[in-house]
Amino acid sequence: MKVTYCILGTFNSGGMERVLTNKANYLVNKGYEVNVVTTDQKGRKPFYALDPRIKTYDLGINYTDDLDRGILKRGAIYLKKQHLHQKKLAELLHTLKSDITISMFDNDASFITKINDGSKKVLEIHFSRFKRLQYGRSGLLGFIDKFRNKQDLRTVARFAKFVVLTHEDKGYWGDLPNIQVIPNANSFKRMGRAPLENKRVIAIGRLDYQKRFEDLIEAWVKVKETAPEWVLDIFGKGPLKTTLEEQIAQLNLTDVVRINEPVNNIQEEYLGSAMLALTSRYEGLPMALLEAQSCGLPMVTYACKCGPKDIIKNGENGFLVPEGDIGRIADNLLTLIADPELRSEMGGNAYLSSARYDEEAIMEQWESMFSDITKI
Template sequence: MKLIYCIHSICNPGGMERVLWNKVTYWTRHTDWQVLIVTTDQQGRPAFYPFPEQVRCVDLGINYSDDNAKSPAGKILGYLKRRRIHRQRLKELLMRERADIVVSLYPSESSFIPDIRDGSKKVLELHFCKFFRLQYGRKGVLGLIDRWRTRQDERIVRRFDRFVVLTDEDRGYWGALPNLEVIPNAVTNLSPHLSDGSAHRVIAVGRLDYQKGFDRLLWAWDIVQKSGRFSDWHLDIFGQGEWHDMLQGIIKKRGLTQTACIHRPTGRIGEEYARSSLIVTTSHYEGLPMVMIEGMACGLPVVSFDCKCGPKDIIRQGENGLLVADGDIAGLADALMEVMGDDDRRKRMSRHARKITDTYAEEAVMGRWSRLFASITRA
């Protein structure tokens, strides 16, 4: 079996990159498959996660992200030009490689890859939710494009041999598509140590950008600190991105420098989970938040906004975490204080959180992928 994954890049410590690394590592350990990763925007940067040596990586040099700072018109023209080059280069590669299965992780090739007749089966894997393009609330021309592309997504996904989403919630938004399957992300063992719920530390992990909503987290943390009850608790955010300076400004302006800190991403995040007692998620949208299930596997109860999609599939209210109405900053602060202020409850929730591995065990999840690949290659 030859398997190709298409992704924007693998240089960032994001959840999608983490999930791909988990899968590719599993295939190389448990099968004799050939695996190739094809990127568009790697730009010579090293992979953040240590992909196995036998996995080949090829960058097409499209560099869509070079247009991010341009005007709306410049972005549109740049995207169309780069997509034509992308289509040509990817077709040449696929015709040369002749893979059995090609998986698109929903970058730009999803609109044209089913038309490439290289003999492979095509799988589309969505790591967000159906409405991810609309969560930014953009206005004007870009807002119209977001709405148009969301409608086009409904047409695009039907053209693949399989379309895979992460949650039952998201499946409901797409409707009764004949090629639709739900396969969640798997959780892997990140650390030999587990949290016992005693550390007075809250952790958040993710890219410092709009999606993860860490500005909302800091506003809630300000409320927590103003209560005067939790001055011995600390909030640690691990991530990098374009919002770093803005978030640092909130910390300084709100007088949180003694209790909140932003750290660079770490390859030893499991140890950081074990040194914490609570994980918090404030995203505007998700697919299935990898950091949430990884943190829970390490014994962390979770407090999260009820965003689309993922948290309501994972959290059992009051048992392994607390869900808060999306955007309710005061409610988020109250939920944090509810868990932080009750040692016995927090430790009980910690024990329940570890049971997440029963649902998202690697062997079970990867077995579902194996059966999917076998079924479409037999067809």
Template sequence: KRLEKLLMELRADIVISLFKKESDFLYKIRDGSKKVLEFHFSRFYRLQNTVGWRILLKKMLLKKDKYLASKYDKFVVLTEEDRRLWGKADNICVIHNACDFKGEEYANWAAKRVIAVGRLDYQKGYDRLIAIWKQIRIAFPDWTLEIFGEGSEQEFLMRRIRESGLENVVKIHQPVSGIREEYCKSSVYVMTSRFEGMPMVLIEAMACGLPVVAYACQCGPREIIQDGRNGFLIEEGKEEAFIRKLSLLLQDRELREKMGREAADSTGRFSREKIMEQWEKLFYRLKEGGESV
């Protein structure tokens, strides 16, 4: 009631929900505005890390998600991959995340340092990365893996590092505000996430000239990485393939630089200017009553 009262006073042209609680009823408010629903993740995120009877509940919620999405004038998702997962709907459009990072300075391709950034939780799959590094260390003992993040699995991951005998080559650091500097001290970026929406850290790392090796999880990596050009895209869960492609980068400094430069060049399409143009185009077309791209 309070939101309805406010919107009736504001008489906004466009009102946006980020798929939180208000998405259940926002589209019902008759304040004259166009209603936009923006989903900052991927279609089946509810099913990730879910077992037992909860799967049935989550599937019911997924049906509700799809119903709600159909009620808005426009439904904005992050990737083309995710658009396809929502099925055929006239109101869906894709607008990527924007990245402010620009190539003011590049990675140190000579550094024997690999970096990963993100929350220390099940989604990010650092347990898989530690298992990979246990094998990498055999052929590349003088390389280090630097992980920046905090979260619920920190103690678990520290224990896995100790059990694997990797204390001297795998380090977990607290998040830092100057993450660009950490990217630029490194020569390769790795991502072993089990699921994503559209990983900003991947785009940021590439904008700094880091070639990447990432699992092709839903959603995002397929839309960001051009396999063999600016990084390597690994079929989900294929650990041996991940180790093989990462090893190619670690043993070849020239390949790291070549792919790193390609990575930096490829991130221009995610610039704030280009992404804001898409949002403005959507807003104007909604206001004018036309169709958006």
């Protein structure tokens, strides 16, 4: 069977890129022919290593070149690039003759089902139903967000299958006959539990509005007052790096809060930490939580849409905190800091829970779906 994935690029260190890489590598090892089609790669190497048997194609659309333009100018250019994108992708898909073509809900989602190349079209989303509304933008941008949010329902209905990550998110989409829940798999095989002895909390993610690291940094003021020997290591890059570094300096936290570049050996960083913190505004199914629990880390996280409530049982393998409650984030971190036995108990529960997300179990669901839709 031949499967083609469509995504903006594989050069970023995000969860979506990691998930795609893991699935593509798994499938090619099972004998599938796998292609990855990008629009903005620009010759950059994938951040996560793709199996050399996977064929990659870049269409050279480069949507991200226009992010700094004014909204009207950007909109006009976007329409032209959409037309070019559809033309180039159609030509390539007719050449590839895939059985399955998968959109990662990127710039191709609005038109890919119109391409009659013979492949079954699948759409997968790595955020929640409310992704477009989470920025709380006003004015023209807010109107566009609301309009596109409504259009999403029409878009997803056109696909043979629409895959969401959680049952929580499935409920937000309504009664769609083509919707299916398949969670992300663990990023790596479990190699034993972290000892949870290092006085370090880890946080992972892009340094942007979604991840809300400013709340976690503010919470660390209280943590430092009670446990000054503990440090917070944030791994990520993004547009808010300078802003977050300034906040760290203003709060006199430079000795205990560090922002680190993404690393390929992130499993080692988890194993060298005592817990994970997450303060996102929204998620799909956070890879950071899956990775942390597969290393046996207890987790302290906002109960945002969507994902944390699927992974964490409050008080068992971590703590769920109401969104925006910075004080409770700090208090729950301090509870785990002060109680090594509780840390160990929650970490053990997290490690056991991670078995539900082993790669083989998750990929069996994908292969079953592929088989079902190609028989139709």
